[in-house]
Amino acid sequence: MSKPVTESIQLQDNQFLHPWEDIKKVGQNKRTVIANADGVYIEDSDGNKLLDGPAGMWCVNIGHRRQxxxxxxxxxxxxxxxxxxxxxxxxxxxxxxxxxxxxxxxxxxxxxxxxxxxxxxxxxxxxxxxxxxxxxxxxxxxxxxxxxxxxxxxxxxxxxxxxxxxxxxxxxxxxxxxxxxxxxxxxxxxxxxxxxxxxxxxxxxxxxxxxxxxxxxxxxxxxxxxxxxxxxxxxxxxxxxxxxxxxxxxxxxxxxxxxxxxxxxxxxxxxxxxxxxxxxxxxxxxxxxxxxxxxxxxxxxxxxxxxxxxxxxxxxxxxxxxxxxxxxxxxxxxxxxxxxxxENIMQHVRKVAPYFQAQLATLNDLPVVTDVRGIGLMACVQCDINKDGDNTPAMDYAMDYAIGDRIDRHCQQLGLLVRPIINMCVMSPPLIINEAQIDELVEKLKKGIALAVIDAESDGL
The missing domain is CATH 3.40.640.10 (Type I PLP-dependent aspartate aminotransferase-like (Major domain))
Structure with missing residues (x-):
């Protein structure tokens, strides 16, 4: 789709009240428009390819576009x-x-x-x-x-x-x-x-x-x-x-x-x-x-x-x-x-899940990451821009949202869709994901977190 077509859909999208809609933002939203999907990837209306980190909403288990x-x-x-x-x-x-x-x-x-x-x-x-x-x-x-x-x-x-x-x-x-x-x-x-x-x-x-x-x-x-x-x-x-x-x-x-x-x-x-x-x-x-x-x-x-x-x-x-x-x-x-x-997908999950968890665990080396946890093909990478806890809980909560939003934005620009839940990046990819695609997911998430930290520091968070 052309950029004007995307913008037109984004404008019309404000008539669609989404789950967990912030009513004060109705009329101002510019959501990413997903136009195509295949396997573990989705594609937005501007032709950008994204690895589907959340498998839709924990659900596209066998992958997209099965004939x-x-x-x-x-x-x-x-x-x-x-x-x-x-x-x-x-x-x-x-x-x-x-x-x-x-x-x-x-x-x-x-x-x-x-x-x-x-x-x-x-x-x-x-x-x-x-x-x-x-x-x-x-x-x-x-x-x-x-x-x-x-x-x-x-x-x-x-x-x-x-x-x-x-x-x-x-x-x-x-x-x-x-x-x-x-x-x-x-x-x-x-x-x-x-x-x-x-x-x-x-x-x-x-x-x-x-x-x-x-x-x-x-x-x-x-x-x-x-x-x-x-x-x-x-x-x-x-x-x-x-x-x-x-x-x-x-x-x-x-x-x-x-x-x-x-x-x-x-x-x-x-x-x-x-x-x-x-x-x-x-x-x-x-x-x-x-x-x-x-x-x-x-x-x-x-x-x-x-x-x-x-x-x-x-x-x-x-x-x-x-x-x-x-x-x-x-x-x-x-x-x-x-x-x-x-296709023995259950066996495949049991085979690749340890690799998935081990690769995500390497993100613990990032200073902003406070916990990496998961089992099977579901995991959470939790980040905290203020690990020393110097601020009040209210300020910490605002920071949590801020770092989550930044990680989400950078990962999407890098070609990875994540599901941010405040300061937690939840991963639950399609069950057909392979080790090379797991490497891609982890590498892009790592870069996205690093870029988000740079942003946060420049913004004085």
Whole structure:
């Protein structure tokens, strides 16, 4: 596209209210226009090629521009575009449910389809509350989550989220949603061992359940890795410890795998394979179709369903969506899984992930970098322009935003798209990335950080 065409699109874009839109900037935004994509790269409307560091939004797992995905989606549209999920069914939805049951751990053998991650979490929470009503435990409705957690943008899923900066000017359910400390190892006291810290954070969950009352706590919801909270890594044994606490007090454990499922950690589901837990419910979305079309789901255990089925009367879970089990979306998911299995993408992730993490760890040598953390093909490089902490927290926060914005701008000029979360550069590239492309990503990120520091120093930060 020509520059005038790009500018025209950027101007019109201000009619599109984007997620997390700063309303005061509407009419002034000039966002990068993405026009093309192929493999691990995207291209803007001016022809600039960018390595897609965040894989869209943690989701383009098999990479962009897969012809067989396009063909499968187009063929399904020409065969059956849509069918109501209320009293009818369709073959792709049935086959996908069966496939997900095969891939999932333990007895999570039933699938409820939604439109994305937020609605998957929302529906899972509604199901838990519904179940307790059926079991004549109407008081058992309290949900425990964690600070810095992100679970979605519907009313229930946003209430479960714990990122304080996302709470401004919006309403949430505050009376039945509770947040305990996230298990960030950066917060571990120096004199405390990792095992002791793990026990401390697991203890937070038990203490909160006892504070509220076990007869009132319905569920604990946790991302295996707190993703948009900054790729926060829990100490080993944390999730297993939390699951045991939930079992002790009859609390449902929901593993929010919207980000970690479908290969991000080298497995279709990470709960059991990586963290040695079989939760009661798993939520998923994003990588289920590699972002080609929207789809979400929650998988529920036989144990939970059977506890409801024991009741004599008819029991209707009055929750669903026009696009639940959409045949085109389910076809995309089936083809996505087929590609992952045929190309051994899980094995590829497990092979290149150590290299990815090791190369990013070299950035620790940069004075501004305070932490590099991650697992599989998700990582965070945290930067702090004022490592000595001489300024007040408010000034530090402004500096954090400033350094993040500068890194983002320089990396994009160098040909790398990053996802800045304040002062954290989050990396979650397509799962097909190879070692040469990892080198490219790390080198451009390193240069971008160095240039951002020069800018910050010249600006007096």
């Amino acid at each position: 067989e995905m396009a063909d499968a989606i187009a063929d399904q549209i020409m065969q059956l575009t849509y069918v109501s999920p209320w009293s009818l069914t369709n073959t792709p939805a049935v086959k996908l449910a069966d496939k997900l049951a095969q891939l999932s751990p333990g007895d999570l053998n039933h699938v409820f389809y939604t439109t994305g991650g937020s609605t998957a979490v929302d529906s899972a929470l509604r199901f838990v509350m519904f179940r307790n009503n059926v079991l004549e435990q109407p008081q058992k409705k309290h949900i425990i989550s964690r600070t810095n957690a992100y679970h979605g943008s519907t009313y229930l899923s946003a209430s479960a989220s714990g990122k304080s900066k996302d709470k401004n000017y919006l309403d949430f359910m505050d009376d039945t949603f509770h947040h305990i400390a996230d298990p960030n190892l950066m917060d571990k006291p120096v004199a405390m061992s990792e095992q002791e810290y793990c026990r401390l954070r697991v203890g937070d969950l038990e203490n909160k359940i006892l504070e509220i009352g076990p007869d009132k706590v319905a569920a604990f919801i946790a991302e295996p890795i707190l993703a948009s909270g900054g790729v926060i890594m829990a100490p080993q044994g944390y999730h297993a410890g939390c699951l045991q606490v939930c079992r002790t007090y009859d609390v449902v454990y929901i593993s929010d795998e919207v980000v970690t499922a479908f290969g991000r950690l080298g497995h279709f589901f990470a709960s059991q394979a990586v963290f040695d837990i079989v939760p009661d419910i798993i939520t998923c979305a994003k990588g289920i179709t590699s972002g080609y079309v929207p789809l979400g789901a929650f998988l529920v255990s036989d144990r939970l369903l059977q506890s409801i089925d024991a009741k004599d009367s008819s029991i209707v879970f009055s929750n669903g969506f026009t696009y639940s089990g959409h045949p085109v979306a389910c076809t995309a998911a089936l083809k996505n899984i087929e590609i992952m299995e045929r």
